[in-house]
Amino acid sequence: MQGNIGSQQQNLGSQRTVVGPNQYQKQGLNGNTQGHTLAALKQQGVPGSSAEDEQKRRMRQEKFAANGASSGGGSNGQLVGAGGSQGGMGNGGNSSMQLGYQIANKPQRQLLQYDLDGSNQEYAHLPAVKGTSTKLEKPYFRLTQDVDPSEVRPEEVLHHTLKLLKRKWKAKEVDYAYIDDQFRSMRQDLVVQRIQNEFTVEVYEAHARIAMECADLDHFNQCQTQLNYLYKAGVQGHKIEFLAYKILYHLFCDMETDILRMLKHLTQEEKSSEPVKHALDVRSALAQGNYGRFFKLFKTAPNLGAHLMEIFIDKHRILCLIRITIAYVATNIDVTYLKHLLAFEKESAEDFLTKLGCKIMEGKLMCKESNAALKRAPLKLKQKMK
Amino acid sequence: MFPQDQESQSAFKKFLAGFILHLQVKQSAAKTKSNDVFNAFSQSFQGFSKICESHIMDGRWAGLVVDLMCKLMIHYALEADLDSKQNKAELDKIVEYTSAHSRLEKVYTQFQTLFRRMPQCATTSNAPNNATYSVFYLSLRMIKIRFKMNSYKDSESCFKWIDMQFEKENFNKSDFSISWRVTHAYLQGRLHIYKNELPEAREKLRFAFEHSHPGYPNNKRKILKFLIPVEMNLYNFPSEQLLTKYSLTEYLEISQACMKGDMVKFEQALSQNMDNFVFGGVYMIAERLRHLTLRNLIKKVALVVKKEPAYQQNGKASIVKLDLIFNILKEWDSQIDLDEIECIIANLIYMGFIKGYISHEQRLMVLSNIEPFPLRKQ
Numbered sequence: 001m002q003g004n005i006g007s008q009q010q011n012l013g014s015q016r017t018v019v020g021p022n023q024y025q026k027q028g029l030n031g032n033t034q035g036h037t038l039a040a041l042k043q044q045g046v047p048g049s050s051a052e053d054e055q056k057r058r059m060r061q062e063k064f065a066a067n068g069a070s071s072g073g074g075s076n077g078q079l080v081g082a083g084g085s086q087g088g089m090g091n092g093g094n095s096s097m098q099l100g101y102q103i104a105n106k107p108q109r110q111l112l113q114y115d116l117d118g119s120n121q122e123y124a125h126l127p128a129v130k131g132t133s134t135k136l137e138k139p140y141f142r143l144t145q146d147v148d149p150s151e152v153r154p155e156e157v158l159h160h161t162l163k164l165l166k167r168k169w170k171a172k173e174v175d176y177a178y179i180d181d182q183f184r185s186m187r188q189d190l191v192v193q194r195i196q197n198e199f200t201v202e203v204y205e206a207h208a209r210i211a212m213e214c215a216d217l218d219h220f221n222q223c224q225t226q227l228n229y230l231y232k233a234g235v236q237g238h239k240i241e242f243l244a245y246k247i248l249y250h251l252f253c254d255m256e257t258d259i260l261r262m263l264k265h266l267t268q269e270e271k272s273s274e275p276v277k278h279a280l281d282v283r284s285a286l287a288q289g290n291y292g293r294f295f296k297l298f299k300t301a302p303n304l305g306a307h308l309m310e311i312f313i314d315k316h317r318i319l320c321l322i323r324i325t326i327a328y329v330a331t332n333i334d335v336t337y338l339k340h341l342l343a344f345e346k347e348s349a350e351d352f353l354t355k356l357g358c359k360i361m362e363g364k365l366m367c368k369e370s371n372a373a374l375k376r377a378p379l380k381l382k383q384k385m386k
Numbered sequence: 387m388f389p390q391d392q393e394s395q396s397a398f399k400k401f402l403a404g405f406i407l408h409l410q411v412k413q414s415a416a417k418t419k420s421n422d423v424f425n426a427f428s429q430s431f432q433g434f435s436k437i438c439e440s441h442i443m444d445g446r447w448a449g450l451v452v453d454l455m456c457k458l459m460i461h462y463a464l465e466a467d468l469d470s471k472q473n474k475a476e477l478d479k480i481v482e483y484t485s486a487h488s489r490l491e492k493v494y495t496q497f498q499t500l501f502r503r504m505p506q507c508a509t510t511s512n513a514p515n516n517a518t519y520s521v522f523y524l525s526l527r528m529i530k531i532r533f534k535m536n537s538y539k540d541s542e543s544c545f546k547w548i549d550m551q552f553e554k555e556n557f558n559k560s561d562f563s564i565s566w567r568v569t570h571a572y573l574q575g576r577l578h579i580y581k582n583e584l585p586e587a588r589e590k591l592r593f594a595f596e597h598s599h600p601g602y603p604n605n606k607r608k609i610l611k612f613l614i615p616v617e618m619n620l621y622n623f624p625s626e627q628l629l630t631k632y633s634l635t636e637y638l639e640i641s642q643a644c645m646k647g648d649m650v651k652f653e654q655a656l657s658q659n660m661d662n663f664v665f666g667g668v669y670m671i672a673e674r675l676r677h678l679t680l681r682n683l684i685k686k687v688a689l690v691v692k693k694e695p696a697y698q699q700n701g702k703a704s705i706v707k708l709d710l711i712f713n714i715l716k717e718w719d720s721q722i723d724l725d726e727i728e729c730i731i732a733n734l735i736y737m738g739f740i741k742g743y744i745s746h747e748q749r750l751m752v753l754s755n756i757e758p759f760p761l762r763k764q
Contacts, residue, residue, distance in 0.1 A: 257536065260664045287673055289733030292726035320729075327732035330752070331745040341725060 130154065131193055136161045140184040152189050155199060161186060162203060169210060176214040176385050183207040184219075187226075201230050201237035208242070212307045214385035217249075220308075224249065241303050244275030248305060251283050252312045259283060275302045282309075291320040295343040315379040317342050318356070322374050325367040332364045397436035404430020408458060424466035424489060428496070431459050435500050452504075452520035456497065456527040463489040464534070487535045494531050497524055522548065522557075522566065529573050536667075538580040545577065568594045572609055579612060579671060587616050607632045615671040618644065619678070621761055636662045644675045647682030649718035680730065681739040685759045687711055704742075704753045724749055 131152030138153065153161065165182055168174050187207065190200050208223035224246055231239050243266075250259045263280075270276050278297060285293040294316065298309050320342060324333060339349040350360060357373030359366040404426045411423055434455055438448075467489050504521045525544045532541035548570070551557055559567065575590035591613040598605045614624050614637050623641045628634075639655035642648075656663075656672060663669040687710055692703045699705040708727055715722050731751060734740045741754035 256670060257667075260669055261536070264661070264664055288676060288730060289737075290726050290730050291733070292723075292729040293721075323729075323732045323736040327728075327735045327744050328746060330743045331747070333746055337746060341729075 131157075131189055133157065136164055137182055138185045138189075140181045140188065152192055153186075154193070155190075155195055158186055158189060158203070159199065162199075162206065166206060176210070176216070179210055180207075180214075180216065180219060183210070196230060196233070196235065198236055201227065201235050204230070205238060205242070208245070209304055212245070212304050215307075215311045215382045216384045217311065217381075220245075221249065240270060240273045241275055243270060244279040244303070244305060245308055247276065247279035248282060248308050251279070251286065252309075256283075275305065278302055278305065289323075291316070291323070292341055295320075295341060298343050299345075311382040313343070313382075314352075315381060317352070318374060318377050318379055321353075321356075321358075322371070325365070325371040325374055329367045329371075332367050335360060335363050335365055338365060394436065397433040400433030401430050401437060402433075404428075404433070408462075420462065420466040420469045424462045427459060427462045428492070431455060431496060435496070435503065438500065438504060449520035449523055452500075453523035453527070456524060459493055459496070460490075460527060460531060463493045490531055490535055494528060497528050497531070500524060501528070519557075519562075522551075522562070526566070526569055526573065533573065533576060538577060541573075541577065545574065564597055565599070568598045568605075571597075572612075575609075575616075576612060576667075579616060579668075584616055584619055584671075588613070588620060591616060603632070607634065610634060611666055612668060614641075615668050615675075619671060619674055621678075640672060640675065644679045645682065647679055647684075647686050649676075649679060649683060649715065652676060652679045653718065677734060677737060677739060681734060681759060683714065684711065684731070684734070684740065687714070688753060688758065699750060704755055704758070706751045706753065708749045708751060 130149060131154040132149050133151050133153045134157055135153065136157065138151070161182070165179060165186075169179055183203070183206070186203055190196075190203060204223045204227050208220050208227065211217075211220040211223065224242065227237065227242055228246070231237060231242075247259055247262065250256070250262075266276070271280075278301060282294060282297050285291075285297060298306065298313060301309055321338075324338075335349055335353070338344075338353075342349065344352065353360060353365060353370070356370075356377045358370035407423065407426045408430070438452070467487060501521060501524050504524065505518060525548055529541045529544045532538065532544070552559065571590045571594040575587045575594060578584070578587035578590060591609055595606060595609045595613055598609060600606075610628075610632050611634060614629075614634065617624070618637075618641055623645055624634075624637060626638060629638050629641075636659040640652065640659070643651035643655050652675070656676075659672075660669065663672050684706075688704075688706055691697045691706050691710070695701065697707070697710060699707060708724055708731075711727060712722075712724060715727060728744055728746065731740065731744060735742065735744075738760065741756075741758050741760060742752050744751050
């Protein structure tokens, strides 16, 4: 069925047994497209192709033909409608992804197509939009004018989108730019529909984690602040994990006063949980100037804390090296020790040092000479992955 | 005389209504909810702003009136904010004030509009405390709001404005009342603390302390609360008498621990009083004393080494084996090891508390012959 998308679009009218538009109208009146389950819809049998339905289908056909929706691009993340027992239902051609994300054909999930014509216009004037789009994937566009419900995906569709994106990210099929874009549009859809529940939290958490892995501090921070509001409002999620990330983030962005204020409000349970304890230990290690401890904690960071710390780790390595070159000035110091101290695991300590302009002789870092170079070294953060 | 136009009349009425409520509350004749009081007084303040433009506000007392209105405004805002924090149920009913400092924010914006308006008012009286001077009172109040909201950075623009006015020599410092200057110095000192500029902070806070009115010991206490940690960081420790006189005993333990170099006691004192310190906004400076405590500890060890040849290496008095410090520090932090000790000492050397160097292979520290533990001249 999926291969025939192109042809199917033209043959819309013929042997389709669609869940009649009447059903959709009913949903429209209830204003609750989430009320029904997809399974239930799938089970709805043939309502018969009344003349009315035929006409509506033809109108739709023309409308989409007029829009020039191309059905060309392969089944990239389309929702191909194929009801449980009927084939050829709601083709995905109309809502195909024309956006050039050509990914190898994978069997797509089969869902019903929601009625995409004006039956939901009644909601356009309401503040919270009810989305009707069924595109699993959608790029991010800044909203400049009124929201078009047919562009917004309802929550159920977004559930599937999330699963799809997670799978793609794990399989490393896509790069960060794409995932970032997708997540932003998902978040936008959620905001526009005023959905603020566990699912929203899930989306934000997923985006935050991926942003951390790819060193995207901006988006991480955005997600993180939104998550705070949601947690405060009582929505469940991985509160403790993200509390630890928040502490680390504030620490590295020089917002120590904020951390202290946060400390005032922490409960005993939170304070004794492992991720939060780790984050607070990192804070005290830095406050004491105990770099050895700091790098040890970097190695043992729970959850994704290591990714977050990794963004700032080079900066701290340089700061630590400045102190070392001053303290060990008379005796110089072994590079192997530095490798151990500064938690160089896969990278080479020698490369790092020589890139900064330090002198290494006989496996030892020459402190006096390297000091000047280190002081001049730029304290860069790890750049966002492309 | 008082302008008779509709607008000014209604403004005056608003002002009166709110102010009368305030007087009633003061005499506890009216038991109204703090939110209502705040709203009423807010209206009154708006009315008052309008009146300020008229020429009845001319005279040597104008500045003080503005100051009083601002003070009351802030007071009611704080009360209302505090109330809503404690009564979360009520908070849900009042939709407009959602954040912890939302009322203060509103007050701040009101002050800002007044701030812009006042300089345009024509005044005939030239002396201090007239309408133009009221702007200075306003600016101090605005800085106070910012401090209460913990946003020190935003207050900098107000400070800069004040400094600019003095530089232009439009105003003479001696024209201002001592109380204004003391408050100004106190706030400047706190800003310096926030920016980690301790010597400047000490200067300002000392000025404020010396000139604050002896009849108001509470003010002195407030200033001391910030002055003491600053002084401690600059090697000036308070006597027990001073601390008990102004009931600032939370600094007693920490200053004793620091002077002795007792790390265990220091951590204890710091964590016990942590809430106090964080609430007072001095935790960061108090934490810095840790470096000083470590320095004192190591200095003591070094002195012992100097005296006891048994501990010396090759008979050299300036070499301290790290083992000697290891056991002591292990009491303080059970997970510490020699590498970490070296890191900590390296940090102290970098910060200027110790002069010397470390040998990693031989696990020892060599101190400089001249003044190995300098008192930094910051």
